[in-house]
Amino acid sequence: MKRFVYINDESYQNDYCDNQISNTKYTLWNFLPKNLWEQFRRFMNQYFLLIACLQLWSLITPVNPASTWGPLIIIFAVSATKEAWDDYNRYISDKQANEKKVWIVKNGARKHIQAQDIRVGNIVWIRENEEVPCDLVLTGTSEPQGICHVETAALDGEIDLKTRVIPPTCAGLDAEQLHKIKGVIECPIPDKDIRRFDANIRLFPPFIDNDICPLTINNTLLQSCYLRNTEWACGVAVYTGNETKLGMSRGVPEPKLTAMDAMIDKLTGAIFLFQLAVVVVLGSAGNVWKDTEARKQWYVKYDDDEPWYQILVIPLRFELLCSIMIPISIKVSLDFVKSLYAKFIDWDEEMYDKETDTPAHAANTAISEDLGQVEYILTDKTGTLTENKMIFRRCCIGGTLYGNESGDALKDVELLNAVANNSPHVIKFLTVMALCNTVIPIKSPSGQISYKAQSQDEDALVNAASNLHMVLVSKNGNNAEIHFNRRVVQYEILDVLEFTSDRKRMSVLISDSESGKIFLLSKGADEAILPLAYSGQQIKTFIDAVDKYAQLGLRTLCLAWRELGLQEYLEWSRLFKEANSALIDREWKVAEVCQKLEHTLDILGISAIEDRLQAGVPETIEILRQSGINFWMLTGDKQSTAIQIALLCNLISSEPKGQLLYINGKTEDEVARSLERVLLTMRITSSEPKELAFVVDGWALEIILTRYKEAFTELAVLSKTAICCRVTPSQKAQLVKLLKSCDYRTLAIGDGGNDVRMIQQAHIGVGISGREGLQAARAADYSIGKFRFLKRLILVHGRYSYNRTAFLSQYSFYKSLLICFIQILFSFVSGIAGTSLFNSVSLMAYNVFYTSIPVLTTVLDKDLSERTVTQNPEILLYCQAGRLLNPSTFAGWFGRSLYHAIVVFLITIHVYANEKSEMEELSMVALSGSIWLQAFVVTLEMNSFTFVQFLGIWGNFAAFYIINFGISSIPSAGMYTIMFRLCRQPSYWITMLLISGVGMGPVLALKYFRYTYSPSAINILQKAERSRGPMYTLVHL
């Protein structure tokens, strides 16, 4: 499918959408139904709605329907309001963008219109620092060379300025002509690839001959970019509105579910089944009792002939009575604490990177607990472990190694001498360094030259060349000027054979303006360049140099050149142009054509660039490995460099402590044998305390992932450490997927665009807002400034979040079960007829206020100080293995709620027996008993008390009495005067003390016993921590 855009042609009507941007999810009309529909897709909400509807049937409802409808409506209103507010803000920003005034050309004259009225085919004018309103094909700029600069930060997060050029066919048109330009652009249908635009343009006479001119992404101005350093630019709108590259790439990422959420869902399901069982058992018991006993109780006056549905009435009543087993408040509580966890990450001063002025940020507020349960970290190397600040360190030119003594070739006297003596090898080498790149030199008014480079390696090479007196002074269009030893050399850049990750090399075709000779300058990875050497060249020294540099952890690039004949160039140039204007498979076709030129190269030498480790990386990895997290390093770099970096940052240990197992081979058989061997070694040595790691490269990995996935999965389970080199972005994502399929919690961390897929695939994606732009950080759930913050993110934030949620969620079930068990127990003394002991107001307030507020203060709870955790990272195991929230801990809470319900109920009915057994009083005594118990339970389970906790627990306790005094003074309320009456009775207070004592005594004794005689590691550390310091937090010590 193709799209034909007729430039500036009023007569040609197209039905492409206008430029109205809409990011909103709802409209005013569909908000309510659509939002409700979305909310009711959740099982919990469906369940509560069903319960609420059943309650409308007054025959079966034990309580006022308001006790469920109230909270349900509140919960729905809260999430709906949040959605509406977000959507409104989106609407406002859309409106602003849509109503912005832009200049377009209409009937040969410029016109000021709103951005939303731009149509495909219009010519749009943009001035400096203006935002591009839609996707344009550049047709003219103010610069004579036909270039303009754009900032694409909003699109891909990259902060450097990019150069955009007008297609050659439009070159040289002045503003007057641009108004009248006519033509057709043939382009693909809208897609979301912001790096590709395979189109072509043909202008109609009289502007130029009827020649098709290819267009690439470099000829476009994409929506949301800003025009910089250019007075004006104009272009033809090709994609508008939501069909722009930006609009198309906007998608709603799938919500991630944490392991804890899954566990809570599972437990909810179990409770639901339990509830059904209770309903069936009690429902049938109730029906039996009704037929045998209740019919004799004349005062109940059961009819003898009842409608058929009467048999359902009692079970349904129990269903409603037990519906509170699943706490309606849990979702709201969890959402609240989760957003606070995220805020704590945003607020954390210790994760603020001073150097780049970036605080940590949690873009996904829902998955903090997963941080504490990470088992595998898959990390990128460049820019993640290293600084991505490239420094030219050594080189090997024509067989001579420079920079060996000082470790800095730029200070090597030999090299400086060679430069001064115009050694031909060195000059060629430096020329390639200075020219074989896409760097833009920018001259400041003071004459200082600075370079804008998209790749850090190119930046390092150009800077190093200029330090060695080969200065790239300017690049004006196709002309490059170089100063070498005060000599000015002019070159014409004929073509750029761009770098792709498949080719792993780039080349530039230049012609010397003086001699007219044409040269091909190439640079790239050693394995991409060395095989292309002309036959007969001795490349052994280069291979040795590459090995040597790689062992030092340096990044190597191989530089080469070749002289071309004019005829050869012209022939090739035609092919190249053809390939470049292809609409289908352009990248592949171009690569093929490039290959035709890149051969019989003269290898000039090897450059070695250092990429230093970020501060704190080895320590961070050491601690995280101690805490039981396995590390896999996935890098596009070569094997030896990767291993070297891995050694430097504690990822692997050197012999004899550690051992590396290599999986390699070129053919399937070789790879299979190698994999089998490694797997065998792994199995044998898995019991030994030896650190094994396997190393695999992208080629072998591709074979393995397609053919031997099962064996590899076994290997992945056995191996704590792995190094995967030369892997592509999609392989990174595949590896994450593989680990996920083994039920491991994975965290992917990276900094560049090539890590985005892996970051999105992993359970948790962490982006480092580094030098390669913000692309990774934007796609990630968490973004941090430096790798070392990962330690704090996992050990402190992840661990605390896990602990807190574990308590909060189980407690929520505990308190709901408690009140529900009391109701069930009461049904045994009320003729199993489904009478509710508690009134509607109490039931609702119990769930919504009395018991949910104190436990929310758990967001400030810390079982261990941050220092203790970092000193004993092994403690993370408790979170990783999910020891604080699993069916058995949950069973403990379940048992506790059953025990407490029995205590409350039995004590209440024995004290408030006979003449005291008035319904309202007894119900309030039981409720107070539950409130007392829950206050003590929260107190006992909380590990640290700030004033917030004190206020939450005991303030809530006081609030319970105040609220009930309030209700007790309303004459029309059912419980009028009850609370006053009770509080005057000594027996009430004595009962409360008894309930607390009996309820908490065994819990305390059991907890103490376990704490002292079979303590968990957490308990031991708690004791160690407290015995060394005073009773308050140790953070400042």
Added chain:
Amino acid sequence: MDSSNAAGTSNGGSGDGDPAAAARRNTKMPKYSKFTQQELPACKPILTPKWVVSVFFLVGVIFVPVGVVSLLAARDVVEIIDRYDDACVPVNMTDNKLGYIQNETISKECTRTLTVTKDMKQPIFVYYQLDNFYQNHRRYVKSRNDAQLRDYKKANQTTSCEPERTTADGKPIVPCGLIAWSLFNDTYIFNRGNENLTVDKKDISWKSDREHKFAKNVYPSNFQNGGLIGGAKLDSSIPLSDQEDLIVWMRTAALPTFRKLYGRIYVDLKENDTITVKLDNNYNTYSFGGKKKLVLSTATWLGGKNDFLGFAYLIVGGLCIFLAFAFTLLYVIKPRKLGDHNYLSWNRHPAGR
């Protein structure tokens, strides 16, 4: 502020001076507060043996005396209970108790003799006790309409009163519902020798009920007019607020065994006094095997004769003291050094994790 600097420099390294603080305002550095850094001063108690033992000991020390006092209070109460439902059935009717109670022609009068076991100080509370009577049954407890009782204009509001809403011809019943319909209707007259012991039936209901729940201007109407008579009839010339037996009855009991206040006797009774009770045994508990008891009781600050609290306190207090001793003993025999890192499992097995 000290701590703020400490936190700030811990990773930055350079000493923060005032210029740095000023520069901070222009950065994206998170603003420091003890809350945002999760550094609020906190007290972190742990379960040390000393602490736990003292808590148990303290609870025991408090509970035992409270138990003793409660038990003494309960023992102070003198209580006479007389079950009369079986005894009042004529000998020839014991096989057909239901027939007896449902036959209106048979006189329900019955005389019981009670002996005072101990001196009883006035006021003496007279209760009737019903066993196996489910005032808390779902169908029963909901069968009332409070609005109707509170406001004479709302006499027609009989929703939720099923199945005693209206008479056969559709007139609203006041008070409607099963609770009122099944009002207890046994009556008692007490004599000591020849002296009549007056039972004061004033103020037996809650004052708040008389003033706010049962209005002075609402009179019973169409009550117990239907074919099936439940319990007592009401005098339709007396406003509901003065129908204290009804008010007491309508304070439903939460348990199937309950006592309701019948009246008070303001006379001291001596040990071995004989009291004859002339009662009308009208109320049907025979159909479901319920018991009826007449209770005379004094009261203390803790209420009636109920040993439960006293015993419970004594047992719990005793257990607490026992636990305190047991924990102390255990600790002396098998001490554990607090927070010994050697107990950490990963220190014991450095290899296995």
